[in-house]
Amino acid sequence: MGYQADTTLSALDVLGDPMRRRILEVLLGRPRPVAEIAAELPVSRPAVSRHLRLLKQAGLVSDTAQGTQRIYRIDRAGFAPVIAYWDQFWDEALSAFKTRVEARRDG
Amino acid sequence: MKDTDLIVRKEIVIERGIDETFRVFTEELGEWWPLDAGHSVLEGDAVTAALEARTGGRIYESTADGREAEWGSVVAVDPPHGITIRWHPGYGRELGTTLVVRFEAIGNAVTRLELVHSGWEVHGSDAERIHSGYTTGWDFVLGEFGRQLAG
Numbered sequence: 417m418g419y420q421a422d423t424t425l426s427a428l429d430v431l432g433d434p435m436r437r438r439i440l441e442v443l444l445g446r447p448r449p450v451a452e453i454a455a456e457l458p459v460s461r462p463a464v465s466r467h468l469r470l471l472k473q474a475g476l477v478s479d480t481a482q483g484t485q486r487i488y489r490i491d492r493a494g495f496a497p498v499i500a501y502w503d504q505f506w507d508e509a510l511s512a513f514k515t516r517v518e519a520r521r522d523g
Numbered sequence: 524m525k526d527t528d529l530i531v532r533k534e535i536v537i538e539r540g541i542d543e544t545f546r547v548f549t550e551e552l553g554e555w556w557p558l559d560a561g562h563s564v565l566e567g568d569a570v571t572a573a574l575e576a577r578t579g580g581r582i583y584e585s586t587a588d589g590r591e592a593e594w595g596s597v598v599a600v601d602p603p604h605g606i607t608i609r610w611h612p613g614y615g616r617e618l619g620t621t622l623v624v625r626f627e628a629i630g631n632a633v634t635r636l637e638l639v640h641s642g643w644e645v646h647g648s649d650a651e652r653i654h655s656g657y658t659t660g661w662d663f664v665l666g667e668f669g670r671q672l673a674g
Contacts, residue, residue, distance in 0.1 A: 495529055495643060502640055506533045509562060510638065516555035517547045518538050 427498055430474040435459060436467045440490060443477065447489035531640040541628040544636065545603030548624065549576040558584065564592040564613035576600050582608065595619065610640070 430436060435457065442448060442456050454464040468488055471477040475494030479486045537544045547554060552574040560566040569584040569592070580597040594612040599605075603626055611619035620642035627635040 492529065498643070499529060499531060502531045503533075505562065506531060506638055506640060509557065510533055510535045510636070512557040513548060513555045513636075514535055514537055517544060520539075520543075520547070 427474045427476055427494060428501075430470050430476060433467070433470075435463075436471055439464070439467055439471065440476065443488060443490045447487045449482070449485040449487050451485070453488065529641065529643040531638075533638040533640075535636050536629070537634045537636055538632065539634060540632050541603045541626050541634045544634040545606075545626050548626075548636070549574050549600070549602075549606055552582070556584075564594070565590065576602070576606065595622075610642075 431440075438457060439453060442453050450461070450465060450468065453468070454461045457464055468477060468479070472479065472488075475491055477488050477494070478491040479488045481487075539547075553571040556562065556572040558569045558572065563569045563584055565584055565586055568586045568590070570587050572582075572584045572594075574580065574582045574597070576597065578597060578599055580600075582594045582596060583591050584594065585591045592613060595608050595610040596616075598607040598609050598621075600607070605623065605625040608622040608624070609616065609619040610622045620640060623639045623641075625637045625639075627637070629635055
């Protein structure tokens with residue numbers, strides 16, 4: 417469905433890849449270092465790093481240094497444009513529903 | 524960091540009885556869904572949308588020449604009180620979110636419709652259970668909303 421805001425397009429575009437969604441699933445429970453994420457996925461470590469970079473650019477994950485490791489976590493604030501999109505989407509759809517169903521003749 | 528609430532809640536009052544409101548919303552989706560570019564996967568080409576109001580039923584849009592795009596599927600339905608939908612318009616079921624739509628009669632000719640869109644995140648102890656392999660994230664979300672719809 418059509419999207420307007422650049423940030424929303426970025427996050428939703430990035431979420432279009434199933435491997436990146438799998439990474440988000442891995443991170444749902446708790447923050448993880450890259451090696452742990454890679455251990456759960458059937459792709460190479462460099463591929464995982466590339467996916468994490470795209471997720472970070474889209475604002476969906478953030479990372480911090482912990483010793484020599486980078487720990488990744490889901491960035492809830494990055495989902496804000498996604499939520500705002502659906503908020504407006506349902507405003508419009510429900511408004512159309514109300515108009516149409518109330519315009520029908522009783523019976 | 525601002526804490527984003529990963530949930531959308533909408534409420535609207537419909538000046539019609541609950542049975543008609545539920546029926547038009549579900550089985551007559553094509554009568555009211557706005558097929559503009561913002562609410563269609565097949566932007567500009569779709570001529571109608573449809574919802575099969577039964578467990579496992581499809582929700583989809585279609586063009587005049589028979590192309591279809593799936594928006595999601597019906598997880599559970601309890602006419603005329605509610606419907607739970609797995610929602611993934613234009614992308615795979617893996618990233619599906621959950622729609623729970625409830626209908627409440629306010630008198631004979633007025634219905635309150637509540638829509639809750641969620642499923643982008645699971646919380647707390649259930650997240651750990653999911654990652655221990657006990658269940659998938661989606662199974663958890665389905666279970667939660669199945670219980671809400673039934674209870």
